[in-house]
Amino acid sequence: MSKKIFSLAEKIKSLLINLAVSIAALFFCLILCELAVRMLVPQEIMVNHHRLFCQHDPLLGWKHIPNSAAVSKHKDYEVFESFNSKGIRGPEYSYEKQRNEFRIFILGDSHAEGFTVEFHQLFSEVLKKGLNDRNKGGSRHYEVINSGVGGYSTDQELLFYEIEGKKYNSDLVILFMCDNDIPGNAMREVWRGGKPVFEIDGEKLELANVPVPETKKPREMGRSSEAMREWLYENSRLCRLMREKIRSIYFLYDLLIDLKLMEKPSERIPFYFQASKKVPDEKIRYAWQVTERLLKRLREDATSAGADLLVFFVPPQYAIYKKLWNEKKMRFGISNNIWDPDQVGIELANICRRNKIDFVDPSDIFRKRAQNKERLYFFNDGHWTASGDQLAGEILAEYIGAHYSETPKKTINN
Numbered sequence: 001m002s003k004k005i006f007s008l009a010e011k012i013k014s015l016l017i018n019l020a021v022s023i024a025a026l027f028f029c030l031i032l033c034e035l036a037v038r039m040l041v042p043q044e045i046m047v048n049h050h051r052l053f054c055q056h057d058p059l060l061g062w063k064h065i066p067n068s069a070a071v072s073k074h075k076d077y078e079v080f081e082s083f084n085s086k087g088i089r090g091p092e093y094s095y096e097k098q099r100n101e102f103r104i105f106i107l108g109d110s111h112a113e114g115f116t117v118e119f120h121q122l123f124s125e126v127l128k129k130g131l132n133d134r135n136k137g138g139s140r141h142y143e144v145i146n147s148g149v150g151g152y153s154t155d156q157e158l159l160f161y162e163i164e165g166k167k168y169n170s171d172l173v174i175l176f177m178c179d180n181d182i183p184g185n186a187m188r189e190v191w192r193g194g195k196p197v198f199e200i201d202g203e204k205l206e207l208a209n210v211p212v213p214e215t216k217k218p219r220e221m222g223r224s225s226e227a228m229r230e231w232l233y234e235n236s237r238l239c240r241l242m243r244e245k246i247r248s249i250y251f252l253y254d255l256l257i258d259l260k261l262m263e264k265p266s267e268r269i270p271f272y273f274q275a276s277k278k279v280p281d282e283k284i285r286y287a288w289q290v291t292e293r294l295l296k297r298l299r300e301d302a303t304s305a306g307a308d309l310l311v312f313f314v315p316p317q318y319a320i321y322k323k324l325w326n327e328k329k330m331r332f333g334i335s336n337n338i339w340d341p342d343q344v345g346i347e348l349a350n351i352c353r354r355n356k357i358d359f360v361d362p363s364d365i366f367r368k369r370a371q372n373k374e375r376l377y378f379f380n381d382g383h384w385t386a387s388g389d390q391l392a393g394e395i396l397a398e399y400i401g402a403h404y405s406e407t408p409k410k411t412i413n414n
Contacts, residue, residue: 034238050150050192053081058211059163060156061195063087064149076378077116086164090119093145095167102131104144104400105168105307107157108176111314112148114389116378121386122146126393127400134401148176151192153184154294159196159207161298166305172404173302174396175295178314179344180272185294186287187271189215198290205293269332276343292351299357308404311352312396313345315363317377320370324379358403362395 050062052070057063064087071080084092097103106112106124114122124146131142145168147160157175165173184190188197188208193215198205274284295311302309318324319341329335340346345361352359369391370376376388384392 030238034236053083054150054192056193056212056214059196060149060152060159061212062149062151062192063160064089072115074116074378074381076381079115079118081115081119087149088145088147089113089122090146093143093168095169097143097169098141100139101141101143102172102404103168103170104128104142104172104174105161105165105170106144106146106148106174106176107161107165108146108148108174108314109152109157109178109181110148110150111178111383112146112176113150114146114148114384115150116381116383117386117389121389123384123389123393123396126390127396130394130397131401134397145170151190153181153187153190153195154291154298155185155196155198158294158298158301162301166301170305170307172310172400173298173307174310174312175298176312176314177348178272179275179316182275182287182291182344183271183284185290186283190271198294200286200289200293205290205297269334273328273332275347276339276341278338278340278343288347288351292355295351295357296355299355308358310358310360310400311348312392313348313359313361313363314392315345315361315366316341317379317382319345319363320366320376360395360399362392365395366391 052072053064053068054062055065064083066083066085066087069080069082071078081089083089086093104124104127112124114124119125124144128142128144131144135142147165149156149160152160154175154177161173184195186197188194194209194212196210196212197208199208200206274280275287277284280288299309318328325341329339342363345363349359349361351357366376366388374387375385376391377383378385
């Protein structure tokens with residue numbers, strides 16, 4: 001009996017040793033593969049923009065750190081950003097306007113902030129130069145102040161205008177809007193953390209989730225398994241390379257879904273994309289209702305401060321490049337019968353028309369320029385390249401030059 005026990009113990013010991021050796025060999029192979037990828041594949045540089053420039057704010061959720069400056073890095077770009085004492089990108093701006101100055105104040109998210117391009121390449125600087133060049137020899141001078149903050153939704157932009165933006169005595173307020181603003185306007189938390197949200201109460205908008213609780217940093221949010229996966233993707237080039245390759249091979253992607261190693265298509269549609277549905281579900285329908293109320297309130301705020309309001313729609317790159325739209329349809333398992341890449345722009349145009357708000361949708365101009373093979377968006381990052389910013393600035397300069405009075409408005413005392 002003792003011999004049988006001894007023999008079984010030896011077998012278990014041998015099995016454990018073999019298992020340990022196999023695991024060690026597997027890890028050794030993975031390390032070799034990781035080293036090989038690091039040597040042979042160009043390095044993907046990335047320094048998180050949010051951690052560099054943002055701090056928690058109890059009203060807005062987060063805001064730019066005043067008087068901060070650094071270089072944000074991504075595999076698509078490497079850009080220096082600096083913020084003034086008010087957390088606005090660029091130089092210091094006085095609340096008081098100069099004589100004969102026409103002042104434009106811009107609200108928006110990362111597309112407005114433009115952290116993918118240098119400051120002089122920003123659409124707002126292109127706009128400023130374009131308007132002043134058009135008015136050479138004239139009495140009017142144009143100033144453009146860009147207060148865009150990455151990750152903001154319309155609700156945060158409205159609050160920022162009410163507490164800070166009004167002080168700049170602008171003649172025109174330009175609100176940048178993207179596809180992700182719509183669902184974001186009904187959410188208390190997005191990837192950058194907690195945020196304020198307005199809720200509909202009869203005919204009123206009631207501010208909720210304020211003070212905004214300070215949440216964990218973006219990388220630390222979510223379940224432990226998700227955190228581990230994100231840690232691997234952030235620190236292992238091998239994992240990032242494998243993920244990108246798998247996502248680009250659709251039959252393999254579908255096979256992994258069939259094997260239940262990845263979620264089903266209907267569960268993979270990201271939140272920012274939901275507003276592209278022709279007939280929205282109840283949550284997105286509510287988000288659209290909140291969005292319309294926010295735009296009406298911003299128009300009233302701007303009017304009371306002596307400014308006009310212009311909404312500028314930022315078309316997502318999948319609405320500009322047909323190939324990207326086809327890829328999204330295949331990846332998400334969707335069709336043109338239910339989804340439309342232009343849906344957000346169409347609905348925003350309807351809202352602005354109903355509420356007598358000036359609206360510009362540059363999608364057709366962007367598509368025409370994209371047909372000439374001009375790279376207007378960073379395909380990995382999804383934001384504008386310098387060419388995209390240049391085009392947006394030119395479109396706005398032409399529109400404003402043609403549609404707004406040559407007589408500056410009177411300064412409104414705050």
